[in-house]
Amino acid sequence: MAVLSYLTAGESHGPAVSALIGGLPAGLELDVEFINAQLRRRQGGYGRGGRQRIESDAVSFQAGVRQGKTTGGPLLLQIRNRDCRLDDPVRTPPVYRPRPGHADLAGAMKWLTTDCRNALERASARETAGRTAAGAVARCLLRHFGIISFGFVRSLLDAQTDIAPTQERLKELRSARDASDVYCPDPEVSRRIIEHIRQAKVDKDTVGGVVEVHVFGVPIGLGSCAQFDQKLDARLAAAVMGIQAFKAVEIGLGIQCAYRRGSEVHDPINYDPTMRDGPALGFVRPTNNAGGLEGGMTNGMPIVVRGTMKPISTLLRGMPSVDLNTMEAARSTYERSDVCALPAASVVMENVVAFEVARVFCEKFAGDTMEEIKSSYDSYLGLARLLPQALPADAAPMEADQTEA
Numbered sequence: 001m002a003v004l005s006y007l008t009a010g011e012s013h014g015p016a017v018s019a020l021i022g023g024l025p026a027g028l029e030l031d032v033e034f035i036n037a038q039l040r041r042r043q044g045g046y047g048r049g050g051r052q053r054i055e056s057d058a059v060s061f062q063a064g065v066r067q068g069k070t071t072g073g074p075l076l077l078q079i080r081n082r083d084c085r086l087d088d089p090v091r092t093p094p095v096y097r098p099r100p101g102h103a104d105l106a107g108a109m110k111w112l113t114t115d116c117r118n119a120l121e122r123a124s125a126r127e128t129a130g131r132t133a134a135g136a137v138a139r140c141l142l143r144h145f146g147i148i149s150f151g152f153v154r155s156l157l158d159a160q161t162d163i164a165p166t167q168e169r170l171k172e173l174r175s176a177r178d179a180s181d182v183y184c185p186d187p188e189v190s191r192r193i194i195e196h197i198r199q200a201k202v203d204k205d206t207v208g209g210v211v212e213v214h215v216f217g218v219p220i221g222l223g224s225c226a227q228f229d230q231k232l233d234a235r236l237a238a239a240v241m242g243i244q245a246f247k248a249v250e251i252g253l254g255i256q257c258a259y260r261r262g263s264e265v266h267d268p269i270n271y272d273p274t275m276r277d278g279p280a281l282g283f284v285r286p287t288n289n290a291g292g293l294e295g296g297m298t299n300g301m302p303i304v305v306r307g308t309m310k311p312i313s314t315l316l317r318g319m320p321s322v323d324l325n326t327m328e329a330a331r332s333t334y335e336r337s338d339v340c341a342l343p344a345a346s347v348v349m350e351n352v353v354a355f356e357v358a359r360v361f362c363e364k365f366a367g368d369t370m371e372e373i374k375s376s377y378d379s380y381l382g383l384a385r386l387l388p389q390a391l392p393a394d395a396a397p398m399e400a401d402q403t404e405a
């Protein structure tokens with residue numbers, strides 16, 4: 001059984017951004033409208049530059065889909081770039097003055113050139129269109145099991161919302177977020193965030209911030225403590241740090257854990273038999289400082305992940321740099337860019353996190369078809385609900401003549 005995974009390909013100003021997804025079960029219905037809605041949201045948000053007025057992102061499937069459903073083969077999706085000009089040396093010239101913070105300098109040296117163009121074209125956050133679409137495909141699977149990913153902007157400079165998302169408030173929070181030009185469900189904080197972005201633009205500067213994702217409805221026991229690379233928190237951290245311009249990831253209480261004692265960090269375990277039919281099997285926690293993950297496994301509480309995005313590294317006023325042709329001091333190159341892409345990053349993270357949850361979901365409930373995955377999911381929860389009584393596996397061994405021995 002192939003592990004659910006994906007790769008992306010494509011340059012920012014090449015013909016398209018693509019994602020190749022392997023390990024999807026057959027029979028998954030793909031909601032193209034939903035996937036395109038994610039792509040549209042990713043294009044938006046106050047602070048974006050001119051590029052998004054050119055693009056009109058929409059997904060097309062090149063392989064692995066028949067009559068709207070996955071075939072079980074690798075799925076290749078594509079998002080066309082309207083601003084396609086990679087081979088035009090006039091409109092897309094070499095870049096010799098690397099921008100501090102971008103991939104320009106390290107990428108040029110890595111590939112033994114003084115032209116930063118190849119590195120920057122691939123390092124560009126345009127690639128997140130592919131990751132967003134791949135995550136949205138994964139969400140088409142997760143929603144069959146009531147698993148919902150919700151991302152929003154938590155803070156920018158000193159403007160920070162203290163809202164605490166819950167599944168009960170999800171509808172209300174989603175509409176508030178979608179009514180905000182900066183994808184923050186708190187209108188007053190949104191207003192202040194917009195003011196900070198506007199001022200950064202006036203100052204020819206850029207800003208980053210913090211985005212947060214909550215995943216609701218996750219069954220207990222996904223991921224594994226058996227090996228470091230099977231821990232879901234480790235995978236989430238890698239996936240989120242892989243988003244362009246992200247410099248930190250936190251799960252639940254995150255770095256605040258360092259400033260509290262154990263009794264103020266760990267979430268007490270309660271049991272509510274009326275909740276036994278839910279994906280958390282009746283285990284309820286009055287707090288969720290663990291962010292839904294203990295020992296690298298889901299504990300039935302919502303997953304909470306926060307990501308810190310640095311300010312965009314293309315500044316209109318430039319930064320001190322070096323001309324790689326002369327090795328003399330020079331201001332860094334300015335290329336059309338965004339002042340702030342934090343709202344877009346919240347959409348990217350909402351989908352990137354969902355993909356990692358789908359990956360561990362498909363590891364635990366592996367199957368070649370959606371039917372097998374559904375039956376494995378039901379069977380696991382059914383067996384877990386038998387506890388603390390004996391499970392079928394505890395029953396008497398088979399008769400000797402039915403075994404190999």
Ligand code: EPS
Nearest residue numbers: 049051052123124125126335336337338
């Ligand atoms: C980016 C630079 C800008 C952004 C781009 C990321 O592109 P351009 O140089 O074409 O204006 O708009 O992000 C996207 C194109 C996108 O779709 O998110 C960069 O240098 O990282």
